[in-house]
Amino acid sequence: MKIKPLQIIAHIILILGVLLMVVPIWISFASSSHDSVTILTEGMKFHIGDQLARNYNEVLNEKGGWSEEVTAAKMFINSFIMALGIATLKVVISAMSAYALVYYRFKLAVPIFWLIFITLLVPLEVRIFPSYKIVSDLGLTNSYTGLILPLVASATATFFFRQFYKTIPDELLESAKLDGANAWSFFIDFLVPLSKTMIAAMFIFMFVYGYSQYLWPLIMTTAEEYWTVVMGMKIIYTESYEGVALPRTAERFAYIILSMIPPVLVVVFLQKWFIKGLIQTEK
């Protein structure tokens, strides 16, 4: 096969794109395997050093924070619970509210939909004080419920589900009705399996969204046992060196690499469905 010049150019562009994405991650990883002194004196590294196990072990198990009690491992668990909770509930609630909006033809369906839609203009950061007030009045500060609940409504996902449900032919509902399906079984037996690629795609988006929350957990949690990974990145390694100690650069890199793993795993496991959900609708 003859390779055309255009293809070469295309490949060069693609390769550059890949390098742009991969090189910083590689540098972080390589640097995380040296000790901090090396990094500070010689700069970032492209090759693997000999401190890999030590650095990662230290990051995961060293107790940090003000009380010297919270470990990074605990923060990973917290972040994972939070992201999982947010993603799951967001998908469930959005799918169900879209179902109500599309299939229950009440008069206010359209205004309500637009009301939900304009909440896109009011992200959590904008309404953070009222949200905090409500959550604290409910006594939910320093709890997983408090971390998750204010973030579970999603206009974006509701919108996507609504658009998808609208493409499902009416005959399917009618046929299901004649087959004795009620409102609940139509949702479970038809809409959920038909939109499973969509659900996977939404789940990934929402997981990453939940995982990367910073401001909300920062305000919400005073107890260290509820700290999340993204908070820890800032807190742990600025608090833990005092004056004379050197910045623990290598451990920070290790921490960054570790913090990337959970979202990557979710994407890897769901990517088959994710791609399907983006490029085709199974009908």
Add this chain to the structure above:
Amino acid sequence: MSFLDLKNVTKIYPNGTKAVHETSLSVDEGEFMVFVGPSGCGKSTLLRMVAGLEDITEGDINLDGKLINEVDPSERDVAMVFQNYALYPHMNVYNNLAYGLKNRGIDKETIEQKVNDAAKLLQISDYLQRKPSMLSGGQRQRVAMGRAIVRNPKIFLFDEPLSNLDAKLRIQMRLEIKKLQQKVGVTSIFVTHDQVEAMTLADRLAVINNGIIEQLGTPIEIYDNPKSLFVAGFIGSPQMNFLDGNIKNKTLSAEGFEIKDIDSDFEGEVKLGIRPEHLSQSENSLINLKVDLVEQLGSDNLVYGHLKDKKDFCYRCPGNLTIEKGADLSLNIENNKYYIFDKSTGKRVN
């Protein structure tokens, strides 16, 4: 009381459109009833009201001696085959058939047996594990029928189920539906806009126009004896020829010819209807046709020509007659088979 009884059924949509006007109709047990009419005439609405998918604005529907106006579709014990089949795309054929039974709480072994029986009847046993997207049009059609049969309903409703198939398959499926209905013996209502389908399938036929049943009867009754201009024009292929005419003293004059001693006391403007197949060439001619075009179908020729003012007048003659374009034909009406309709009301007057 008959098996299915519609009494003064009316449907008015919320936007004020009146789709069905005070329609009364009864269907006997085991009968194959066909609703035929042009699109938008209300035939599907009527069917959907029987299924329970549309609310009934006024009137009553009784099925098997029970008023079903307010009964939920799933409780009515009706099965419907949709135009686009509405197969469940994420379930394999087996589950498509079994879904309705599962919802009824029937035990697994009975379901399996019923599904297998229906599959055998429809010759889809080999595809039970396939998804609908892996089936051809005809196979999907069979699965849709299977889904209806397996539930053993009181009545089958078909909403133009053949219109998505190609011509050859349509004829084949038409035959299969008829055979199947005779074998299973379930009361059926079949909606179509295709008059050939209607004629071939129906035990009885309801010709519907603008939400009103124009005529109800066996296919042959309707063909031989159309009661209105609409029915006459709709049933029969090629379409009946219509000529403007006038009746005075029992004599009808139209397009330069006269018919004397007609069997009607009507006087005034009329439409004269003559079927293309009721014409023949003869010496003592009534109609002089100037031939414009001949369609040779093999068994028949369709000859199109013009009279004095009337264009596209059709005459159907045996395929072995050779007729040239531009020829002059003298035609007569066989056995006085002509139809006269009041021009203003469209009602038959002879």
